[in-house]
Structures are given as C-alpha cells and as structure tokens.
Amino acid sequence: MPELPEVETVKRGLQTFLPGKIFATVVCDNLKSFPNASSDVDAFLISSSVVKVTRRAKVLTIQLSSNYSLVIHLKMTGQLVFVGPAIIGDEKNSTPLRFGAGHPNASLIQALPDRSTRVTFKFIDGSHLHFNDQRKFGWVRLMPTSEIPHMDFFKKLGPEPLEDSFTWHVFAERLARRKNTTIKAALLDQTVLAGVGNIYADESLWGARIHPSTIVRGISKAKIKSLHASLQSVLRRSIALGGSTDRNYVDATGKKGSYLLFAEVFRKEGSACSRCGHQIIKLRVAGRGTHICPFCQRLVRTLS
DNA sequence: CACTTGACCTGTCCGC
DNA sequence: TGCGGACAGGTCAAGT
Secondary structure, three states, X not given: OOOHHHHHHHHHHHHHHOOOOEEEEEEEOOHHHOOOOHHHHHHHHOOOEEEEEEEEOOEEEEEEOOOEEEEEEOOOOEEEEEEXXXXXXXXXXXXXXXXXXXXXXXXXXXXXXXXXXXXXXXXXXXXXXXXXXXXXXXEEEEEEHHHHHHOHHHHHOOOOOOOOOXXXXXXXXXXXXXXXXXXXXXXXXXXXXXXXXXXXHHHHXXXXXXXXXXXXXXXXXXXXXXXXXXXXXXXXXHHHOOOOOOOOOEOOOOOEOOHXXXXXXOOOOOOEOOOOOOEOEEEEEOOEEEEXXXXXXXXXXOOO
C-alpha cells in the first residue's frame, strides 16, 4: 500500500537512475494498466528521454523530453522496478536494481517480468522499468506534461503535508471541510491533504492520542496541533527509513524494510502499546481496518 | 452539498 | 486437502 513515504522513496530511487534513459520499446499485457493509444506511444514516448521524476501525493510523474509525461499511480499493489542493463559475460554482477513496494517473492526479483508485470519499458541501453501490479488497480498514463495539473485528481488534491507552508493552522482549515465526519475519514480524504493512507492515518492518530472515530468538529485546537506534529513526524521518519510496506518489503539492495521497527499500532493488534502496555485492538472505521490503543485513544463523543 | 458505501481486482488466510 | 468466504486498501461512482 504505497502511501506518501513509499512513493517518495520510489521517486528518489528512480530519479537516481532514469534521467537520460531513452525509451526503446513498451510491452503492455493489460490495457487498463496503460490505456494509451499506440500512436501516442510511438510519437511521444519511443525515442524520447527521461528528464526527471517527481511526486505529488501518491502519484509519480516521469517527465520526458517530448514534453509528455508518464503519470503513474501505484494504488495498493503497484511497484516500479528498475532493472539495470545486463553486463555481457558477467551476469553474476548484473544484479538488478529494484525500487518499489515489496515484491511477494523477493527471490524472484531477478526473474522479472513475472505474472504481475503489467507494463515493461525497455531503454536503448538494455535496462528495463517494470510496472508490476498484482491487483490491477494502478495505472500508467502518457499525457502532455502541461495537462497534468488540469486532471481532476490533481485539481482537487489537498496540500502536501511535509511542505513548510503546511502549518497546523492550514491543517485545521483543511479539516474544517469535513467537520461532520470521523477524523480517520478526513485524514484519508486526498482533497483534505495529500498522501496519507491507512498506515499513516493510524500511526499519526496514535501519536496524538486521538480515537479515529472522533468527529472532526469536536476536536480541540490543541489536539489538531498535536495531530499535525504527529503526522509530520511519522511521515518524515518513514521517509528516512526508506518507506515501508506491511510485509515482504525489500529495498534496492534486497534488504528487508524497517517498517516493523517503528509501527506502533498498524497491524499490531494483540501486542502491547509501547506507551501504556494495554493491548492494541483492531476496529473498523471509515470502512477500513483501523488499529488503536483503547487506553491512549479514548473516544470523546461530540454532542449533536 | 456532505457523507457513506460498493466496485474495481487478485492473492492469502481462516474455518469447515 | 480442498473450498468458500472474508479480507487487504486507494480512488471513484453511485447511493442516501
């Protein structure tokens, strides 16, 4: 489930390796994963080169020299895996460099493409970029770079939570758009703020000692300030650790992810809260699996 | 308009 | 061992 820190990690990895690469061919086995017309691909992708890779919310953009871009949403199971060019006569040293959310079977990394590979981009130097997506929710689109900000999704997006301009006052204003819903639903709403998903919603609410079912309008200014600080701290820490996924995560060097080292509540039901020792439980809030410490995060009901 | 729920998919896990 | 069903969650469309 790539959220802001995971997508940021993928972006940084791709930004290291992709600029300057020139597209040679594209193979797509699932039309919905990459719905572009082949005439556009021929005209604006093939033979163009990568200028830079950027991120907004959970969306990646690979900008091309043709003034088009590949816009990519990984949704839940999407991965972008860069495999460097094979070195002829020295295949043992041609270890692929791999970026993205965890692959279900790390030992198969060198066997890409596999059955979850939806799109493969091949560059003229023999390197590849694989878009893997087990559940086919993610997508890649080729479009003029200038049109990206006009996509409905981008137009409605809330602010980036790690930018300097995202003060707790701004956070409070954004939350006011959803004042009659639960704080968990508001955090997951990408028009309130961009990039938070289920993991970081739960983690930040634990940090601020707020029950996820709390109605937004009943939350004090002090608590909103605390949630703002908690959210930024959780996101920053995760980026510093190279992002995280729930399981099987390995980074570019095959190292396991460090998520379990810092998750306080997410998928921790049954274990002890690190603050108070009470057992973490799992609930359903806003239609999502939700993890809390029932002692630290008590529900304050708002009178209607 | 504000808000909630179901659909989109596939793989995994649990109980029988 | 197999089989059915619940579950995983980001976003959008359709519902209340």
